[in-house]
C-alpha cells in the first residue's frame with residue numbers, strides 16, 4: 001500500500017452546475033479564439049512571460065509523474081538563424097518531393113512553403129523535447145512511460161497558456177528535426193517533439209478561413 005504520509009488532501013473546488021456551465025462556455029470561447037499564427041512581429045516578449053507559460057505547461061499529467069519534457073526557449077538571434085537555416089534545408093527537400101502530392105495539396109490552403117522567416121523573426125522559439133529515459137548518478141537508465149502522450153498534453157497546455165496570456169503561437173513541425181538536438185546541444189535522452197515560435201502577430205496578420213468541426217462530428221455519446 002502507498003505510504004499515507006505521501007498523500008495530501010485534494011484541493012478541489014466544487015461548483016454549482018450553472019457556474020460550471022458558464023465557465024466551460026467562457027473557456028471554450030477563449031480557446032476558440034486561438035489561431036495558429038505564421039506571421040510574427042519582431043516585438044520583444046519578456047522572458048518572464050515565457051517562464052510562466054512553461055510553468056503552466058509543466059503542470060501536465062505524465063506517466064508515473066516522470067514529467068518527461070524539457071522546454072528550450074531560444075531568443076538568441078544567432079541560434080534562431082541556425083535553426084532557421086537547418087529547418088529550411090530539410091523543408092526544401094520535403095516540398096521538393098519528400099512529401100506526397102496529396103500532402104502538398106492538403107497544405108495548399110495554409111500557404112506554407114519551405115521558407116520559414118518566423119524562425120528568425122519571432123522573439124522566442126520554444127523547442128519541446130521529450131525525454132525517453134532518465135539516467136541515475138550510477139549510470140543506470142530508466143525508461144519513461146507514455147512519453148508521447150505526456151509531452152503532447154504538456155504541449156497542448158503550453159499553447160493554451162500562451163494564448164491565455166496574450167501570446168500568438170505556431171505549432172511548427174520541422175521534419176526531420178534531429179538538427180535541433182545538435183544545434184541546441186541537448187543530451188542523448190532527449191528527442192525534439194515540436195518547435196513553437198511565440199510572440200505577437202505581425203501587423204495586418206491574416207489567417208486562413210478555417211471552420212472547426214461541429215460537436216456532432218467530434219463527439220459520440222452513449223448514455
Ligand code: IYR
Pocket residue numbers: 091094107110112113114172173174175
Ligand atoms: N513540416 C512542413 C509541412 C507542414 C506540415 C504540417 I502537419 C502543417 O500543418 C504545416 C506544414 C512545414 O512546416 O512546412
